[in-house]
Amino acid sequence: MRVIVVGGGVLGTMHAWQALERGHEVVQLEREPEARGASVRNFGLVWVSGRAAGPEVEAAQRARDHWERIAESVPGLGFRANGSLTVLRTDGELAVGERFAAGPDAAARGTTLLSPGKARSINPALRGEMRGALWSERDAAVEPRTAQPALRAHLAATGRYRWLPGREVVEVAEGSVRDDHGQRHTADVVVLCTGAVLSGPIRELAPEPPVRRVRLQMMQTAPLDEPLTTSVADGDSLRYYPAYRGAALDELTAAEPQSPVAAEHAMQLLMVQRLDGGLTIGDTHAYEEPFPFDVTEEPYEHLRERVAELLGRPAPEIRRRWAGVYAQCLDGGRLVHREEVAPGVWLVTGPGGRGMTCSPAIAADTATEAGL
Structure with missing residues:
Protein backbone atom coordinates (compact mmCIF):
# COMPACT_ATOMS: atom_id res chain seq x y z
CA MET A 1 0.00 0.00 0.00
CA ASN A 42 9.97 16.59 26.37
CA PHE A 43 12.20 14.52 28.63
CA GLY A 44 12.79 11.66 26.22
CA LEU A 45 11.41 9.33 28.88
CA VAL A 46 10.17 5.84 28.12
CA TRP A 47 8.16 5.77 31.34
CA VAL A 48 6.54 2.50 32.37
CA SER A 49 6.54 2.95 36.13
CA GLY A 50 3.72 5.46 36.66
CA ARG A 51 1.27 4.31 33.99
CA ALA A 52 -2.28 3.35 34.92
CA ALA A 53 -2.94 -0.34 35.41
CA GLY A 54 -4.55 -2.10 32.46
CA PRO A 55 -4.29 -1.05 28.81
CA GLU A 56 -2.08 1.98 29.52
CA VAL A 57 0.75 0.14 31.25
CA GLU A 58 0.38 -2.77 28.82
CA ALA A 59 0.92 -0.37 25.92
CA ALA A 60 3.88 1.22 27.72
CA GLN A 61 5.46 -2.19 28.24
CA ARG A 62 5.06 -3.09 24.57
CA ALA A 63 6.36 0.29 23.50
CA ARG A 64 9.39 0.00 25.75
CA ASP A 65 10.28 -3.29 24.02
CA HIS A 66 9.75 -1.65 20.62
CA TRP A 67 12.12 1.19 21.55
CA GLU A 68 14.86 -1.21 22.57
CA ARG A 69 14.47 -3.24 19.40
CA ILE A 70 14.40 -0.15 17.16
CA ALA A 71 17.52 1.19 18.87
CA GLU A 72 19.46 -1.84 17.66
CA SER A 73 19.01 -0.47 14.11
CA VAL A 74 19.00 3.25 15.00
CA PRO A 75 21.76 4.01 17.51
CA GLY A 76 21.12 7.73 16.96
CA LEU A 77 18.07 7.41 19.22
CA GLY A 78 20.41 7.51 22.19
CA PHE A 79 18.36 4.78 23.85
CA ARG A 80 19.55 3.68 27.26
CA ALA A 81 17.89 1.34 29.72
CA ASN A 82 18.82 3.53 32.66
CA GLY A 83 15.78 2.91 34.87
CA SER A 84 14.40 5.53 37.24
CA LEU A 85 14.41 6.42 40.92
CA THR A 86 11.41 8.14 42.48
CA VAL A 87 12.86 9.76 45.59
CA LEU A 88 10.68 9.55 48.72
CA ARG A 89 11.50 12.24 51.26
CA THR A 90 8.62 12.17 53.76
CA ASP A 91 6.73 9.59 55.81
CA GLY A 92 3.67 9.97 53.60
CA GLU A 93 5.64 9.50 50.38
CA LEU A 94 7.36 6.45 51.84
CA ALA A 95 3.98 4.96 52.73
CA VAL A 96 2.78 5.38 49.14
CA GLY A 97 5.99 3.78 47.90
CA GLU A 98 5.62 0.82 50.26
CA ARG A 99 2.03 0.24 49.19
CA PHE A 100 2.91 0.47 45.50
CA ALA A 101 5.95 -1.81 45.75
CA ALA A 102 3.78 -4.44 47.46
CA GLY A 103 1.12 -4.21 44.72
CA PRO A 104 0.23 -6.99 42.29
CA ASP A 105 1.93 -5.53 39.21
CA ALA A 106 5.04 -3.94 40.74
CA ALA A 107 7.20 -6.86 39.63
CA ALA A 108 5.97 -6.61 36.03
CA ARG A 109 6.86 -2.92 36.06
CA GLY A 110 10.29 -3.77 37.46
CA THR A 111 9.60 -1.65 40.56
CA THR A 112 11.04 -2.27 44.01
CA LEU A 113 11.39 -0.13 47.14
CA LEU A 114 14.99 0.69 48.07
CA SER A 115 16.63 2.02 51.21
CA PRO A 116 18.46 5.34 50.91
CA GLY A 117 21.81 3.58 50.84
CA LYS A 118 20.77 1.19 48.09
CA ALA A 119 19.28 4.03 46.05
CA ARG A 120 22.56 5.97 46.29
CA SER A 121 24.52 2.91 45.25
CA ILE A 122 22.52 2.93 41.99
CA ASN A 123 22.68 6.72 41.54
CA PRO A 124 25.52 8.23 43.62
CA ALA A 125 24.65 11.77 42.46
CA LEU A 126 21.59 11.75 44.76
CA ARG A 127 23.24 12.99 47.95
CA GLY A 128 20.22 14.74 49.43
CA GLU A 129 18.10 13.48 52.31
CA MET A 130 15.60 10.73 51.49
CA ARG A 131 13.55 8.08 53.30
CA GLY A 132 13.80 5.67 50.40
CA ALA A 133 13.20 5.44 46.66
CA LEU A 134 11.18 3.45 44.15
CA TRP A 135 13.54 1.83 41.65
CA SER A 136 11.89 1.10 38.28
CA GLU A 137 14.26 -0.85 36.06
CA ARG A 138 11.91 -0.95 33.06
CA ASP A 139 12.08 2.83 32.57
CA ALA A 140 14.40 4.11 29.85
CA ALA A 141 15.32 7.24 27.92
CA VAL A 142 16.00 8.47 24.39
CA GLU A 143 17.21 11.81 23.02
CA PRO A 144 14.09 13.78 21.98
CA VAL A 211 -9.01 15.93 23.64
CA ARG A 212 -7.76 18.95 25.51
CA ARG A 213 -4.54 20.89 25.14
CA VAL A 214 -2.02 21.00 27.98
CA ARG A 215 0.80 23.52 28.36
CA LEU A 216 4.04 22.78 30.17
CA GLN A 217 7.24 24.60 31.15
CA MET A 218 10.66 22.93 31.25
CA MET A 219 14.35 23.80 31.30
CA GLN A 220 17.80 22.40 30.65
CA THR A 221 21.04 22.96 32.53
CA ALA A 222 24.70 23.10 31.68
CA PRO A 223 26.42 19.69 31.97
CA LEU A 224 26.48 18.14 35.42
CA ASP A 225 30.04 17.22 36.36
CA GLU A 226 29.15 13.59 37.10
CA PRO A 227 26.79 10.97 35.68
CA LEU A 228 23.16 10.96 36.74
CA THR A 229 22.88 7.24 36.22
CA THR A 230 19.07 7.02 36.32
CA SER A 231 16.14 9.21 35.45
CA VAL A 232 14.80 10.85 38.63
CA ALA A 233 11.34 11.78 39.90
CA ASP A 234 10.31 13.43 43.16
CA GLY A 235 7.44 12.70 45.50
CA ASP A 236 5.10 15.06 43.66
CA SER A 237 5.11 12.56 40.79
CA LEU A 238 3.15 10.23 43.09
CA ARG A 239 0.32 12.76 42.95
CA TYR A 240 0.51 13.08 39.17
CA TYR A 241 0.85 9.55 37.79
CA PRO A 242 -2.26 7.34 37.96
CA ALA A 243 -0.41 4.17 39.02
CA TYR A 244 -0.04 5.48 42.58
CA ARG A 245 -3.68 6.29 43.30
CA GLY A 246 -5.18 4.68 46.36
CA ALA A 247 -5.70 5.05 50.08
CA ALA A 248 -2.04 5.78 50.85
CA LEU A 249 -1.99 8.60 48.32
CA ASP A 250 -5.22 10.00 49.75
CA GLU A 251 -3.59 10.05 53.18
CA LEU A 252 -0.49 11.74 51.76
CA THR A 253 -2.56 14.40 50.04
CA ALA A 254 -4.48 15.16 53.23
CA ALA A 255 -1.49 15.16 55.57
CA GLU A 256 1.22 16.68 53.36
CA PRO A 257 -0.13 19.32 50.97
CA GLN A 258 2.02 20.29 48.03
CA SER A 259 3.90 23.55 48.18
CA PRO A 260 1.71 26.44 46.94
CA VAL A 261 3.78 26.89 43.75
CA ALA A 262 3.69 23.17 42.92
CA ALA A 263 -0.05 23.00 43.56
CA GLU A 264 -0.82 26.14 41.54
CA HIS A 265 1.08 24.84 38.51
CA ALA A 266 0.21 21.12 38.91
CA MET A 267 3.91 20.33 39.16
CA GLN A 268 6.09 17.31 39.57
CA LEU A 269 9.84 17.03 39.16
CA LEU A 270 11.32 14.81 36.49
CA MET A 271 15.01 14.97 35.67
CA VAL A 272 16.98 13.23 32.91
CA GLN A 273 20.61 13.64 31.98
CA ARG A 274 21.20 14.21 28.29
CA LEU A 275 24.09 12.59 26.46
CA ASP A 276 25.99 15.90 26.60
CA GLY A 277 25.72 15.89 30.41
CA GLY A 278 23.02 18.56 30.75
CA LEU A 279 19.90 17.94 32.81
CA THR A 280 16.40 18.24 31.38
CA ILE A 281 14.16 19.30 34.27
CA GLY A 282 10.42 19.93 34.54
CA ASP A 283 7.52 20.33 34.57
CA THR A 284 4.26 22.22 34.99
CA HIS A 285 0.76 21.54 33.67
CA ALA A 286 -1.78 24.19 32.63
CA TYR A 287 -5.17 23.27 31.23
CA GLU A 288 -7.14 26.49 30.74
CA GLU A 289 -6.85 28.27 27.41
CA PRO A 290 -5.87 30.73 26.12
CA PHE A 291 -2.38 29.87 27.28
CA PRO A 292 0.02 32.72 28.06
CA PHE A 293 2.70 33.48 25.50
CA ASP A 294 5.38 33.92 28.16
CA VAL A 295 6.84 31.66 30.84
CA THR A 296 6.52 32.12 34.60
CA GLU A 297 9.63 32.19 36.79
CA GLU A 298 8.23 30.82 40.08
CA PRO A 299 8.00 27.21 38.84
CA TYR A 300 11.60 27.33 37.64
CA GLU A 301 12.71 28.55 41.08
CA HIS A 302 10.78 25.70 42.70
CA LEU A 303 12.41 23.15 40.39
CA ARG A 304 15.90 24.49 41.03
CA GLU A 305 15.30 24.24 44.78
CA ARG A 306 13.97 20.69 44.46
CA VAL A 307 16.94 19.61 42.31
CA ALA A 308 19.33 21.05 44.89
CA GLU A 309 17.54 19.07 47.60
CA LEU A 310 17.89 15.83 45.64
CA LEU A 311 21.48 16.35 44.56
CA GLY A 312 22.59 17.79 47.89
CA ARG A 313 24.11 20.76 46.05
CA PRO A 314 22.98 23.48 43.62
CA ALA A 315 21.96 22.49 40.13
CA PRO A 316 24.19 23.54 37.22
CA GLU A 317 23.32 26.88 35.63
CA ILE A 318 20.20 26.99 33.51
CA ARG A 319 21.00 27.21 29.80
CA ARG A 320 17.53 26.92 28.23
CA ARG A 321 13.90 27.47 29.20
CA TRP A 322 10.90 26.62 27.06
CA ALA A 323 7.18 25.97 26.99
CA GLY A 324 5.27 23.38 24.98
CA VAL A 325 1.73 22.23 24.30
CA TYR A 326 0.44 18.70 23.76
CA ALA A 327 -2.98 17.15 23.19
CA GLN A 328 -4.40 14.87 25.88
CA CYS A 329 -7.21 12.39 25.32
CA LEU A 330 -10.31 12.81 27.48
CA ASP A 331 -12.11 9.77 26.11
Whole structure:
Protein backbone atom coordinates (compact mmCIF):
# COMPACT_ATOMS: atom_id res chain seq x y z
CA MET A 1 0.00 0.00 0.00
CA ARG A 2 0.88 3.67 -0.21
CA VAL A 3 0.54 5.46 3.12
CA ILE A 4 0.57 9.19 3.87
CA VAL A 5 1.48 10.32 7.37
CA VAL A 6 0.72 13.95 8.25
CA GLY A 7 2.86 15.15 11.14
CA GLY A 8 6.60 14.87 11.74
CA GLY A 9 6.61 14.30 15.51
CA VAL A 10 7.36 11.04 17.25
CA LEU A 11 3.80 9.75 16.88
CA GLY A 12 3.73 10.40 13.13
CA THR A 13 7.24 9.03 12.67
CA MET A 14 6.36 5.83 14.50
CA HIS A 15 3.34 5.40 12.23
CA ALA A 16 5.69 5.77 9.27
CA TRP A 17 7.99 3.20 10.86
CA GLN A 18 5.15 0.70 11.31
CA ALA A 19 3.97 1.13 7.72
CA LEU A 20 7.49 0.67 6.32
CA GLU A 21 8.09 -2.34 8.54
CA ARG A 22 4.95 -3.96 7.15
CA GLY A 23 6.16 -3.52 3.59
CA HIS A 24 4.35 -0.37 2.45
CA GLU A 25 5.50 2.92 0.91
CA VAL A 26 5.28 6.11 2.98
CA VAL A 27 5.19 9.84 2.34
CA GLN A 28 5.46 11.90 5.54
CA LEU A 29 4.54 15.59 5.54
CA GLU A 30 5.37 18.13 8.23
CA ARG A 31 4.23 21.75 8.32
CA GLU A 32 7.53 23.02 9.82
CA PRO A 33 11.05 22.60 8.39
CA GLU A 34 11.61 20.26 11.35
CA ALA A 35 9.26 18.99 14.05
CA ARG A 36 9.04 21.65 16.79
CA GLY A 37 6.16 20.52 18.98
CA ALA A 38 5.87 18.32 22.05
CA SER A 39 7.97 15.57 20.47
CA VAL A 40 11.16 17.60 20.92
CA ARG A 41 10.07 19.55 24.02
CA ASN A 42 9.97 16.59 26.37
CA PHE A 43 12.20 14.52 28.63
CA GLY A 44 12.79 11.66 26.22
CA LEU A 45 11.41 9.33 28.88
CA VAL A 46 10.17 5.84 28.12
CA TRP A 47 8.16 5.77 31.34
CA VAL A 48 6.54 2.50 32.37
CA SER A 49 6.54 2.95 36.13
CA GLY A 50 3.72 5.46 36.66
CA ARG A 51 1.27 4.31 33.99
CA ALA A 52 -2.28 3.35 34.92
CA ALA A 53 -2.94 -0.34 35.41
CA GLY A 54 -4.55 -2.10 32.46
CA PRO A 55 -4.29 -1.05 28.81
CA GLU A 56 -2.08 1.98 29.52
CA VAL A 57 0.75 0.14 31.25
CA GLU A 58 0.38 -2.77 28.82
CA ALA A 59 0.92 -0.37 25.92
CA ALA A 60 3.88 1.22 27.72
CA GLN A 61 5.46 -2.19 28.24
CA ARG A 62 5.06 -3.09 24.57
CA ALA A 63 6.36 0.29 23.50
CA ARG A 64 9.39 0.00 25.75
CA ASP A 65 10.28 -3.29 24.02
CA HIS A 66 9.75 -1.65 20.62
CA TRP A 67 12.12 1.19 21.55
CA GLU A 68 14.86 -1.21 22.57
CA ARG A 69 14.47 -3.24 19.40
CA ILE A 70 14.40 -0.15 17.16
CA ALA A 71 17.52 1.19 18.87
CA GLU A 72 19.46 -1.84 17.66
CA SER A 73 19.01 -0.47 14.11
CA VAL A 74 19.00 3.25 15.00
CA PRO A 75 21.76 4.01 17.51
CA GLY A 76 21.12 7.73 16.96
CA LEU A 77 18.07 7.41 19.22
CA GLY A 78 20.41 7.51 22.19
CA PHE A 79 18.36 4.78 23.85
CA ARG A 80 19.55 3.68 27.26
CA ALA A 81 17.89 1.34 29.72
CA ASN A 82 18.82 3.53 32.66
CA GLY A 83 15.78 2.91 34.87
CA SER A 84 14.40 5.53 37.24
CA LEU A 85 14.41 6.42 40.92
CA THR A 86 11.41 8.14 42.48
CA VAL A 87 12.86 9.76 45.59
CA LEU A 88 10.68 9.55 48.72
CA ARG A 89 11.50 12.24 51.26
CA THR A 90 8.62 12.17 53.76
CA ASP A 91 6.73 9.59 55.81
CA GLY A 92 3.67 9.97 53.60
CA GLU A 93 5.64 9.50 50.38
CA LEU A 94 7.36 6.45 51.84
CA ALA A 95 3.98 4.96 52.73
CA VAL A 96 2.78 5.38 49.14
CA GLY A 97 5.99 3.78 47.90
CA GLU A 98 5.62 0.82 50.26
CA ARG A 99 2.03 0.24 49.19
CA PHE A 100 2.91 0.47 45.50
CA ALA A 101 5.95 -1.81 45.75
CA ALA A 102 3.78 -4.44 47.46
CA GLY A 103 1.12 -4.21 44.72
CA PRO A 104 0.23 -6.99 42.29
CA ASP A 105 1.93 -5.53 39.21
CA ALA A 106 5.04 -3.94 40.74
CA ALA A 107 7.20 -6.86 39.63
CA ALA A 108 5.97 -6.61 36.03
CA ARG A 109 6.86 -2.92 36.06
CA GLY A 110 10.29 -3.77 37.46
CA THR A 111 9.60 -1.65 40.56
CA THR A 112 11.04 -2.27 44.01
CA LEU A 113 11.39 -0.13 47.14
CA LEU A 114 14.99 0.69 48.07
CA SER A 115 16.63 2.02 51.21
CA PRO A 116 18.46 5.34 50.91
CA GLY A 117 21.81 3.58 50.84
CA LYS A 118 20.77 1.19 48.09
CA ALA A 119 19.28 4.03 46.05
CA ARG A 120 22.56 5.97 46.29
CA SER A 121 24.52 2.91 45.25
CA ILE A 122 22.52 2.93 41.99
CA ASN A 123 22.68 6.72 41.54
CA PRO A 124 25.52 8.23 43.62
CA ALA A 125 24.65 11.77 42.46
CA LEU A 126 21.59 11.75 44.76
CA ARG A 127 23.24 12.99 47.95
CA GLY A 128 20.22 14.74 49.43
CA GLU A 129 18.10 13.48 52.31
CA MET A 130 15.60 10.73 51.49
CA ARG A 131 13.55 8.08 53.30
CA GLY A 132 13.80 5.67 50.40
CA ALA A 133 13.20 5.44 46.66
CA LEU A 134 11.18 3.45 44.15
CA TRP A 135 13.54 1.83 41.65
CA SER A 136 11.89 1.10 38.28
CA GLU A 137 14.26 -0.85 36.06
CA ARG A 138 11.91 -0.95 33.06
CA ASP A 139 12.08 2.83 32.57
CA ALA A 140 14.40 4.11 29.85
CA ALA A 141 15.32 7.24 27.92
CA VAL A 142 16.00 8.47 24.39
CA GLU A 143 17.21 11.81 23.02
CA PRO A 144 14.09 13.78 21.98
CA ARG A 145 15.90 16.39 19.89
CA THR A 146 17.63 13.81 17.69
CA ALA A 147 15.25 10.83 17.71
CA GLN A 148 13.09 11.89 14.76
CA PRO A 149 15.98 12.74 12.39
CA ALA A 150 17.69 9.46 13.30
CA LEU A 151 14.52 7.47 12.65
CA ARG A 152 13.91 9.25 9.33
CA ALA A 153 17.44 8.57 8.12
CA HIS A 154 16.89 4.88 8.72
CA LEU A 155 13.51 4.95 6.97
CA ALA A 156 14.94 6.79 3.97
CA ALA A 157 17.51 4.02 3.48
CA THR A 158 14.67 1.62 2.59
CA GLY A 159 13.97 3.51 -0.64
CA ARG A 160 10.24 3.44 0.18
CA TYR A 161 10.05 6.60 2.26
CA ARG A 162 9.88 10.32 1.42
CA TRP A 163 10.13 13.14 3.96
CA LEU A 164 8.46 16.39 2.89
CA PRO A 165 8.97 19.16 5.48
CA GLY A 166 7.59 22.67 5.13
CA ARG A 167 4.35 21.30 3.70
CA GLU A 168 1.17 22.25 5.51
CA VAL A 169 -1.78 20.08 4.56
CA VAL A 170 -4.75 22.21 3.54
CA GLU A 171 -7.14 19.53 2.29
CA VAL A 172 -7.75 15.92 3.26
CA ALA A 173 -10.02 13.63 1.29
CA GLU A 174 -10.48 9.92 0.83
CA GLY A 175 -7.29 8.64 -0.72
CA SER A 176 -5.40 11.94 -0.91
CA VAL A 177 -4.15 15.12 0.75
CA ARG A 178 -3.23 18.48 -0.78
CA ASP A 179 -0.46 20.63 0.65
CA ASP A 180 0.06 24.39 0.58
CA HIS A 181 2.47 24.04 -2.35
CA GLY A 182 -0.51 22.95 -4.43
CA GLN A 183 0.68 19.34 -4.65
CA ARG A 184 -1.78 16.49 -4.20
CA HIS A 185 -0.50 13.25 -2.72
CA THR A 186 -2.49 10.05 -3.19
CA ALA A 187 -2.55 7.05 -0.90
CA ASP A 188 -4.50 4.01 0.20
CA VAL A 189 -4.35 5.09 3.84
CA VAL A 190 -3.88 8.53 5.40
CA VAL A 191 -2.83 8.90 9.05
CA LEU A 192 -3.18 12.33 10.67
CA CYS A 193 -0.81 12.82 13.62
CA THR A 194 -0.85 16.59 13.98
CA GLY A 195 -0.41 16.74 17.75
CA ALA A 196 -1.95 19.77 19.40
CA VAL A 197 -2.79 21.33 15.99
CA LEU A 198 -6.45 20.43 15.49
CA SER A 199 -7.52 23.30 13.23
CA GLY A 200 -7.97 23.59 9.46
CA PRO A 201 -8.82 20.32 7.68
CA ILE A 202 -8.59 18.40 10.97
CA ARG A 203 -11.49 20.43 12.37
CA GLU A 204 -13.49 19.87 9.19
CA LEU A 205 -13.14 16.10 9.61
CA ALA A 206 -13.41 15.96 13.41
CA PRO A 207 -15.04 19.13 14.77
CA GLU A 208 -14.92 18.13 18.44
CA PRO A 209 -12.42 15.35 19.17
CA PRO A 210 -12.39 14.35 22.86
CA VAL A 211 -9.01 15.93 23.64
CA ARG A 212 -7.76 18.95 25.51
CA ARG A 213 -4.54 20.89 25.14
CA VAL A 214 -2.02 21.00 27.98
CA ARG A 215 0.80 23.52 28.36
CA LEU A 216 4.04 22.78 30.17
CA GLN A 217 7.24 24.60 31.15
CA MET A 218 10.66 22.93 31.25
CA MET A 219 14.35 23.80 31.30
CA GLN A 220 17.80 22.40 30.65
CA THR A 221 21.04 22.96 32.53
CA ALA A 222 24.70 23.10 31.68
CA PRO A 223 26.42 19.69 31.97
CA LEU A 224 26.48 18.14 35.42
CA ASP A 225 30.04 17.22 36.36
CA GLU A 226 29.15 13.59 37.10
CA PRO A 227 26.79 10.97 35.68
CA LEU A 228 23.16 10.96 36.74
CA THR A 229 22.88 7.24 36.22
CA THR A 230 19.07 7.02 36.32
CA SER A 231 16.14 9.21 35.45
CA VAL A 232 14.80 10.85 38.63
CA ALA A 233 11.34 11.78 39.90
CA ASP A 234 10.31 13.43 43.16
CA GLY A 235 7.44 12.70 45.50
CA ASP A 236 5.10 15.06 43.66
CA SER A 237 5.11 12.56 40.79
CA LEU A 238 3.15 10.23 43.09
CA ARG A 239 0.32 12.76 42.95
CA TYR A 240 0.51 13.08 39.17
CA TYR A 241 0.85 9.55 37.79
CA PRO A 242 -2.26 7.34 37.96
CA ALA A 243 -0.41 4.17 39.02
CA TYR A 244 -0.04 5.48 42.58
CA ARG A 245 -3.68 6.29 43.30
CA GLY A 246 -5.18 4.68 46.36
CA ALA A 247 -5.70 5.05 50.08
CA ALA A 248 -2.04 5.78 50.85
CA LEU A 249 -1.99 8.60 48.32
CA ASP A 250 -5.22 10.00 49.75
CA GLU A 251 -3.59 10.05 53.18
CA LEU A 252 -0.49 11.74 51.76
CA THR A 253 -2.56 14.40 50.04
CA ALA A 254 -4.48 15.16 53.23
CA ALA A 255 -1.49 15.16 55.57
CA GLU A 256 1.22 16.68 53.36
CA PRO A 257 -0.13 19.32 50.97
CA GLN A 258 2.02 20.29 48.03
CA SER A 259 3.90 23.55 48.18
CA PRO A 260 1.71 26.44 46.94
CA VAL A 261 3.78 26.89 43.75
CA ALA A 262 3.69 23.17 42.92
CA ALA A 263 -0.05 23.00 43.56
CA GLU A 264 -0.82 26.14 41.54
CA HIS A 265 1.08 24.84 38.51
CA ALA A 266 0.21 21.12 38.91
CA MET A 267 3.91 20.33 39.16
CA GLN A 268 6.09 17.31 39.57
CA LEU A 269 9.84 17.03 39.16
CA LEU A 270 11.32 14.81 36.49
CA MET A 271 15.01 14.97 35.67
CA VAL A 272 16.98 13.23 32.91
CA GLN A 273 20.61 13.64 31.98
CA ARG A 274 21.20 14.21 28.29
CA LEU A 275 24.09 12.59 26.46
CA ASP A 276 25.99 15.90 26.60
CA GLY A 277 25.72 15.89 30.41
CA GLY A 278 23.02 18.56 30.75
CA LEU A 279 19.90 17.94 32.81
CA THR A 280 16.40 18.24 31.38
CA ILE A 281 14.16 19.30 34.27
CA GLY A 282 10.42 19.93 34.54
CA ASP A 283 7.52 20.33 34.57
CA THR A 284 4.26 22.22 34.99
CA HIS A 285 0.76 21.54 33.67
CA ALA A 286 -1.78 24.19 32.63
CA TYR A 287 -5.17 23.27 31.23
CA GLU A 288 -7.14 26.49 30.74
CA GLU A 289 -6.85 28.27 27.41
CA PRO A 290 -5.87 30.73 26.12
CA PHE A 291 -2.38 29.87 27.28
CA PRO A 292 0.02 32.72 28.06
CA PHE A 293 2.70 33.48 25.50
CA ASP A 294 5.38 33.92 28.16
CA VAL A 295 6.84 31.66 30.84
CA THR A 296 6.52 32.12 34.60
CA GLU A 297 9.63 32.19 36.79
CA GLU A 298 8.23 30.82 40.08
CA PRO A 299 8.00 27.21 38.84
CA TYR A 300 11.60 27.33 37.64
CA GLU A 301 12.71 28.55 41.08
CA HIS A 302 10.78 25.70 42.70
CA LEU A 303 12.41 23.15 40.39
CA ARG A 304 15.90 24.49 41.03
CA GLU A 305 15.30 24.24 44.78
CA ARG A 306 13.97 20.69 44.46
CA VAL A 307 16.94 19.61 42.31
CA ALA A 308 19.33 21.05 44.89
CA GLU A 309 17.54 19.07 47.60
CA LEU A 310 17.89 15.83 45.64
CA LEU A 311 21.48 16.35 44.56
CA GLY A 312 22.59 17.79 47.89
CA ARG A 313 24.11 20.76 46.05
CA PRO A 314 22.98 23.48 43.62
CA ALA A 315 21.96 22.49 40.13
CA PRO A 316 24.19 23.54 37.22
CA GLU A 317 23.32 26.88 35.63
CA ILE A 318 20.20 26.99 33.51
CA ARG A 319 21.00 27.21 29.80
CA ARG A 320 17.53 26.92 28.23
CA ARG A 321 13.90 27.47 29.20
CA TRP A 322 10.90 26.62 27.06
CA ALA A 323 7.18 25.97 26.99
CA GLY A 324 5.27 23.38 24.98
CA VAL A 325 1.73 22.23 24.30
CA TYR A 326 0.44 18.70 23.76
CA ALA A 327 -2.98 17.15 23.19
CA GLN A 328 -4.40 14.87 25.88
CA CYS A 329 -7.21 12.39 25.32
CA LEU A 330 -10.31 12.81 27.48
CA ASP A 331 -12.11 9.77 26.11
CA GLY A 332 -12.85 7.60 29.12
CA GLY A 333 -9.30 6.74 30.10
CA ARG A 334 -8.25 5.66 26.61
CA LEU A 335 -4.58 5.98 25.76
CA VAL A 336 -5.22 7.90 22.55
CA HIS A 337 -8.09 9.12 20.40
CA ARG A 338 -8.08 7.04 17.21
CA GLU A 339 -10.88 7.61 14.72
CA GLU A 340 -11.46 6.86 11.06
CA VAL A 341 -12.73 10.32 10.13
CA ALA A 342 -13.24 9.47 6.44
CA PRO A 343 -12.80 6.21 4.51
CA GLY A 344 -9.14 5.27 4.85
CA VAL A 345 -8.33 8.47 6.81
CA TRP A 346 -7.33 8.02 10.45
CA LEU A 347 -6.94 10.74 13.06
CA VAL A 348 -4.62 9.70 15.91
CA THR A 349 -4.19 12.30 18.63
CA GLY A 350 -4.16 12.93 22.35
CA PRO A 351 -1.52 10.65 23.90
CA GLY A 352 -0.77 13.52 26.27
CA GLY A 353 2.45 13.16 28.24
CA ARG A 354 2.59 9.52 27.13
CA GLY A 355 3.52 10.25 23.51
CA MET A 356 7.26 9.60 23.71
CA THR A 357 6.72 6.50 25.84
CA CYS A 358 3.83 4.87 24.02
CA SER A 359 4.06 6.00 20.38
CA PRO A 360 5.53 2.72 19.07
CA ALA A 361 2.65 0.72 20.56
CA ILE A 362 0.04 3.29 19.50
CA ALA A 363 1.33 3.18 15.93
CA ALA A 364 1.34 -0.63 15.89
CA ASP A 365 -2.29 -0.66 17.03
CA THR A 366 -3.27 1.89 14.36
CA ALA A 367 -1.57 -0.19 11.68
CA THR A 368 -3.48 -3.27 12.76
CA GLU A 369 -6.83 -1.47 12.97
CA ALA A 370 -6.31 0.22 9.59
CA GLY A 371 -5.41 -3.07 7.95
CA LEU A 372 -1.83 -2.23 7.06
